Amino acid sequence: xxxxxxxxxxxxxxxxxxxxxxxxxxxxxxxxxxxxxxxxxxxxxxxxxxxxxxxxxxxxxxxxxxxxxxxxxxxxxxxxxxxxxxxxxxxxxxxxxxxxxxxxxxxxxxxxxxxxxxxxxxxxxxxxxxxxxxxxxxxxxxxxxxxxx
Amino acid sequence: xxxxxxxxxxxxxxxxxxxxxxxxxxxxxxxxxxxxxxxxxxxxxxxxxxxxxxxxxxxxxxxxxxxxxxxxxxxxxxxxxxxxxxxxxxxxxxxxxxxxxxxxxxxxxxxxxxxxxxxxxxxxxxxxxxxxxxxxxxxxxxxxxxxxxxxxxxxxxxxxxxxxxxxxxxxxxxxxxx
Numbered sequence: 001x002x003x004x005x006x007x008x009x010x011x012x013x014x015x016x017x018x019x020x021x022x023x024x025x026x027x028x029x030x031x032x033x034x035x036x037x038x039x040x041x042x043x044x045x046x047x048x049x050x051x052x053x054x055x056x057x058x059x060x061x062x063x064x065x066x067x068x069x070x071x072x073x074x075x076x077x078x079x080x081x082x083x084x085x086x087x088x089x090x091x092x093x094x095x096x097x098x099x100x101x102x103x104x105x106x107x108x109x110x111x112x113x114x115x116x117x118x119x120x121x122x123x124x125x126x127x128x129x130x131x132x133x134x135x136x137x138x139x140x141x142x143x144x145x146x147x148x149x
Numbered sequence: 150x151x152x153x154x155x156x157x158x159x160x161x162x163x164x165x166x167x168x169x170x171x172x173x174x175x176x177x178x179x180x181x182x183x184x185x186x187x188x189x190x191x192x193x194x195x196x197x198x199x200x201x202x203x204x205x206x207x208x209x210x211x212x213x214x215x216x217x218x219x220x221x222x223x224x225x226x227x228x229x230x231x232x233x234x235x236x237x238x239x240x241x242x243x244x245x246x247x248x249x250x251x252x253x254x255x256x257x258x259x260x261x262x263x264x265x266x267x268x269x270x271x272x273x274x275x276x277x278x279x280x281x282x283x284x285x286x287x288x289x290x291x292x293x294x295x296x297x298x299x300x301x302x303x304x305x306x307x308x309x310x311x312x313x314x315x316x317x318x319x320x321x322x323x324x325x326x327x
Contacts, residue, residue: 045285045286046285046286058250058276059276059280059284059285062250062275062276062277062279062280063280065275065277066277066280085183086183087183087184087280087281087282087283088183088283088285089181089182089183089283
């Protein structure tokens with residue numbers, strides 16, 4: 001019984017690589033690392049929000065093959081991304097690049113932060129002014145009621 | 150008064166932004182091809198009729214032509230096929246079939262069964278040429294001008310409207326997209 005369990009566990013470990021969506025591995029570990037990170041950054045055009053690394057669709061497999069070939073040919077990460085956007089446009093990148101078309105996309109969070117900050121400062125100022133102009137004797141009573149040190 | 154003016158202004162702004170977004174999203178399902186206005190990717194592929202012969206689209210320089218990406222595994226291609234035959238019958242320009250990841254045998258059977266709308270069929274067995282053309286869902290159809298520039302791209306089945314739009318570019322005085 002125990003042996004059968006061990007056998008199953010070992011078998012699972014051995015075959016898991018072959019059953020993965022992307023069983024391919026590059027010999028050079030550094031290249032493999034880059035391959036993995038780039039293929040996670042590229043959108044599978046046929047799927048809903050999946051990267052080509054996670055998709056079993058045949059086109060995703062073909063695109064992974066292109067990425068491997070480009071990396072093995074000594075291309076830089078940026079050149080691989082350029083290859084993909086030349087063919088599929090910015091949409092294939094999960095992280096859109098900064099361009100005239102994406103300037104709002106990238107700057108919107110900072111613009112909102114500025115607006116939020118401005119509103120926050122105004123509200124705080126207004127409130128503090130209220131305290132200054134507040135001559136209600138209740139406050140004085142409160143102060144008096146604090147125990148002396 | 151001022152208390153309501155700012156939220157109201159923000160709300161109106163939001164409405165405007167969303168309205169513009171919806172107005173512009175008529176073709177949101179299709180992604181604009183970066184190939185439009187650029188030279189058509191060159192291929193050198195085996196032809197279906199003579200597997201030993203390779204053919205390149207550079208041979209079509211000086212002519213308007215259509216590239217139709219298809220495969221026998223593609224359901225919508227079957228739906229589109231009758232209209233491709235009609236396009237062929239009109240004789241306006243050559244129609245090149247770019248067969249995407251298929252087998253000769255299946256492709257031949259398809260064309261004998263349904264009719265052959267193509268001037269030639271180039272076989273892209275490993276799908277690398279389809280990637281050069283930025284294909285992501287067959288059928289896809291491109292219009293290429295005599296200078297070899299991609300003018301139009303259709304993702305999905307060809308319809309009379311799309312075909313008429315393609316043909317209108319041939320008669321336009323200067324149909325080169327800048």
